[in-house]
Amino acid sequence: MDPRFQNIVDKMRERQFRITPQRLAVLKILLATKAHPSAENIYEEVKKTFPTMSLATVYKTANLLREMGEISELALKDGSSRFDGNPRPHPHVVCARCKTIIDFDDLSLDSMTAEVARKTGFTISTHRLDFFGLCPLCQKAQST
Amino acid sequence: MDPRFQNIVDKMRERQFRITPQRLAVLKILLATKAHPSAENIYEEVKKTFPTMSLATVYKTANLLREMGEISELALKDGSSRFDGNPRPHPHVVCARCKTIIDFDDLSLDSMTAEVARKTGFTISTHRLDFFGLCPLCQKAQST
DNA sequence: CTGTTTGCAAAAAATTTGCATTACC
């Protein structure tokens, strides 16, 4: 059993969010998989054992967990998102064709592309590196 | 005048794409700005001097230029995209609040976050680094 | 019980597509 599971459920209880079977099912999937599932993927998976599950609830639960800082979200170019049980930023390798996404936990950008290719078998054609935060103007606006 | 402008127009002619005023207007904006405009931004700008311009044409032109490898596209978490006259992958600094996007052309990932913060005045809360390419299975599928 | 969450359907938002008209070559 993932040690984070109980911890996250405790945090939910502390913040007075209700512990529903739908939320537990979504959380379990996100902690168990390395597949970076879409909302639709999660929905189909939960529906197997929970036929009344709705896609809207998947989104609501995923957004809740993201706001709590327990999972992360990856926006793809096609406008859809994938969810990741690991909330910390880390490199991903994304197949341009089948959209398979795998983690790559290693550092040093210059040599990294070659190493990614060697270790994953991907042919790397491009990468994306973004930093997110607040610009100076928004830092001021924030504190008003 | 941007030296790339004539070069890209020549490539379009070579590939027998028609040189229309709408395409030239979109291309000019993308080469001239560092603002990473949305399709809507480009549309509003072109409409000032070309009132019949349509948003669909902005998308069609941007997609054409992207397929030609002359510009790049940045998907944001909210599902919208920004366009960049620079087709080569490079770090961006994105404001989580106002969505301002600026370029940051420098390397070495470990020290980079601190340097980004120092040079831009942003407070960096997270980053995103993705590599894109073909997974081993898709490389095989490609060649069939 | 009380108020939150669910699940449906409708709404939103961004982008793409179909097709008749326009205009490049």
Added chain:
DNA sequence: GGTAATGCAAATTTTTTGCAAACAG
């Protein structure tokens, strides 16, 4: 003149929202 591009509107896709019914605490 022939064909590709434009521009409108409708379609598509993904995610969010409103609200009545269900259920956790």
